[in-house]
Amino acid sequence: MDPSSHKFYHKDHVDANKLYDTYTGAGADKKHTDELLFFPMKLIFSEVKSGRLRGSTLIDHSVGPVIFHLLPLCKYFKDITILELNEHCVKVLQKWLNKEEDALDWSHAAKIVAELEGNR
Template sequence: MDPSSPKYYLEDNFDPNDLYDIYVGATADKKHMDELLLFPLKVIFSEVKSGRIKGSTLIDISFGPFIFHLLPLCKYFKDITVLEFNEPCLKVLQKWLNKDEDALDWSHAAKIAAELEGNSENWVEKEEDLRRCIKTILPCDFNKQNPTDPVVLAKADCVINLYVLGKISKDSDSYRQNLKIMSSMLKLGGRLLLIGAFKASHYKVSGEKYHVLNFNEEELRTMLKDCGFNIERMEVMESKIRSDVIYYHQMFYVCAVKIKEL
């Protein structure tokens, strides 16, 4: 690899704790927190409140050791499967599930989730509720015919993808292919919740620059349609972050219903 080329999430490991500290930990920069943690929590809570997403089973295919986006969902989905591509992040997720002493602290996110639900005193139970709902954490590889081989997963009522799709897709063709793989994990009529960034270039962990796919709203709408999805809701927020640590123009949230098998 060219030393000047960005690293790649599927091939180049990093310190998950550093990722947490920089972007979504309790001591992270406020602008990072507002956009990368608070925005997802707000839109997911709003989606749950709308009543559009239904069912009991959810598959989470997201970025890094993050679980905060599942806090508003565990009240409704009692059978959650978490899939992870990156081995160090997989280990950190398992530590959190096992309540290890050196596990990541998501209490700040639990407090926000509880406040959004109008029950700020209930934040202590939020993480425990989520732990009870997560039935398994599995390694995942989209290059395999069965990404969770040897485990065969039943199709879920809902699939959520926080940040990772743009990080594992090197171009628009691979983004489409990865969307199709996620669609194969979803029941017909089920919902895909997708959170990411438009016009992005990179993010950094431990000083190393990592790849993010650069695409826009029009391209995303086309790709979702091509992959058998109908967009029910899209929300776009302009980014206020201007730094060398992470760069993108907009955050987006999409709720799309699977209307056909491919």
Template sequence: MDSTTHKLYHVHGMDARGFLESYFSNKEDMVFADDTLKFPMAMIHYQLSTGRAEGTFLIDISIGSSIHQLYSASKFFKKIVILKFQERCIMELNRWLYDRTGAYDWSHTSSAAAELEGTRDQLQEKEMRLRSSIMQILKCDFEQENTTSPVRLPFADCIISMWILGVISKNEDEYMKNLEKIIKLLKPGGQLLLIAALDVTYWSAGAEQFHSFKFDEEFVKNAFGKVGLVIDYYAVQRRRNVSDLIEYKAVLFIVGRKGE
């Protein structure tokens, strides 16, 4: 399948549960744990636990229905709003949020969060704390002036965005436009914590292949500068798996602070 036939995540939708099983599960044949679970969780925990990001209100704009990137956030931010492009992802998240039958089992990530925090005997507390911090899960549309219309959100103290910019952007111009949309949600002095896969040519969910705009580390750094984000920290982890579900070279964690 060539790139012209790859589906667009935010336009065509995907199998939300299948995506979680492929990239975030605890199954023995799930090879992505180092890149999709351990690295983002460790980087976000480090950034927040060292006091580099402060406030009460955090927005998450991430791919799929993942919640593991928010464990540390729920310890430091009392209010979290999650934005999603797909109704299927919202439905999947709501199953977990309200502990409904058939909800995805994230216990392997609550264990990892407890280990990071040094509180291994408090596993259930991690998910309870996160659930109580999530105020809303909203549908977003970056084609709208107000991306969460009709709801108008206050400016966030911090935004976490994991793997979403590449999959909703067809080219450099769209990437910059979408990054600016995210920055508009951030208050002056606030921080964007971005996790991105570098040099992605395609990714799969089930039997379907999806588009991703291909970019490298320098492109992201330059993009941050163009939208007025001062880089506070970044780290790159080279790919640590072998799989034909996705083609990429590394994972980037980068933190940018919005100018006052």
């Protein structure tokens, strides 16, 4: 295999929209969202609710510009720092933070957290 065909994500950008659409977006295949979205969020919520996972600062280093796994933690950590692989990932998250029109929509993940908390 030609090593020049490999991507180096610290230099090359992660295709955030493709990652989102394929695995974690509201329209992604249910088998992906159950395994990659709902299951981790359920485990994380269980840990914070039990009191075993708490603190004032959380540092996250995820692959690509994803935040769904942080949603169950927002109420339990005062400061969350997200480290990203490259500038493209930072820009994608900045769009979400600024509520820009073309930002990734994580409302379906927020609904999962609300259901786990017993809210609607």
